[in-house]
Amino acid sequence: xxxxxxxxxxxxxxxxxxxxxxxxxxxxxxxxxxxxxxxxxxxxxxxxxxxxxxxxxxxxxxxxxxxxxxxxxxxxxxxxxxxxxxxxxxxxxxxxxxxxxxxx
Amino acid sequence: xxxxxxxxxxxxxxxxxxxxxxxxxxxxxxxxxxxxxxxxxxxxxxxxxxxxxxxxxxxxxxxxxxxxxxxxxxxxxxxxxxxxxxxxxxxxxxxxxxxxxxxx
DNA sequence: ATCTCGTATAGATGAGCGCCGATATGTCCA
DNA sequence: TGGACATATCGGCGCTCATCTATACGAGAT
Numbered sequence: 001x002x003x004x005x006x007x008x009x010x011x012x013x014x015x016x017x018x019x020x021x022x023x024x025x026x027x028x029x030x031x032x033x034x035x036x037x038x039x040x041x042x043x044x045x046x047x048x049x050x051x052x053x054x055x056x057x058x059x060x061x062x063x064x065x066x067x068x069x070x071x072x073x074x075x076x077x078x079x080x081x082x083x084x085x086x087x088x089x090x091x092x093x094x095x096x097x098x099x100x101x102x103x104x
Numbered sequence: 105x106x107x108x109x110x111x112x113x114x115x116x117x118x119x120x121x122x123x124x125x126x127x128x129x130x131x132x133x134x135x136x137x138x139x140x141x142x143x144x145x146x147x148x149x150x151x152x153x154x155x156x157x158x159x160x161x162x163x164x165x166x167x168x169x170x171x172x173x174x175x176x177x178x179x180x181x182x183x184x185x186x187x188x189x190x191x192x193x194x195x196x197x198x199x200x201x202x203x204x205x206x207x208x
Numbered sequence: 209a210t211c212t213c214g215t216a217t218a219g220a221t222g223a224g225c226g227c228c229g230a231t232a233t234g235t236c237c238a
Numbered sequence: 239t240g241g242a243c244a245t246a247t248c249g250g251c252g253c254t255c256a257t258c259t260a261t262a263c264g265a266g267a268t
Binding site: 016 | 110117126131178179181182186188192194195199201202206
Binding site: 119121145146148149152153167169170171 | 225226227228229230234235236
């Protein structure tokens with residue numbers, strides 16, 4: 001999981017289909033077929049979006065036989081959000097709280 | 105300052121020029137001319153991006169004579185980041201801390 | 209080995225958007 | 239009132255990217 005700049009993070013999030021995938025994979029492992037069925041877009045499109053999220057370190061793949069299961073990396077999300085807050089809301093109270101927890 | 109969905113927030117952040125503007129206006133009031141000079145893009149382009157950020161409630165305009173000064177709304181940023189964390193990192197420790205501060 | 213199923217990649221297409229020049233709007237000053 | 243300046247809007251152009259179909263790759267199963 002490589003570090004993600006605020007720009008890369010924002011661009012990875014800036015698509016409805018990708019956010020749908022992220023919500024769907026938030027607390028569970030989901031196969032590509034399940035994601036295809038849930039999003040309603042074609043399988044290649046899902047694969048494309050998964051590649052983007054995977055490159056951003058936002059989802060983790062787990063190959064299992066013919067299928068590949070994906071899940072959202074909540075820690076990566078939290079760290080990136082914390083970074084956003086430090087850059088764009090440095091004087092906010094919540095930013096301090098997040099920094100204490102996420103940055104060590 | 106209207107409420108901002110995770111998608112709208114991400115799309116507003118998903119541009120280098122807009123992030124440059126946001127950083128430049130983070131803790132100070134900046135005129136459009138200053139922003140034009142700092143970003144290096146044309147004045148109409150800056151105006152365009154400011155309109156997007158303004159519609160998202162991420163920057164606050166303060167007209168003063170012929171000039172308009174803008175500053176970043178750190179509270180709006182923090183709230184949106186908090187929302188992102190609750191949606192995409194609900195099991196993370198930092199999310200709980202942010203929620204306690206931002207959501208009332 | 210061959211077939212089938214699940215996923216990834218390649219190539220094409222169309223919509224969205226970032227950018228600029230030109231122009232409109234609005235404010236201050238003489 | 240007229241002119242100069244700051245910002246906003248308009249119209250277009252080019253590029254990025256989300257989507258599709260077609261195809262390749264890879265792992266069971268027969």
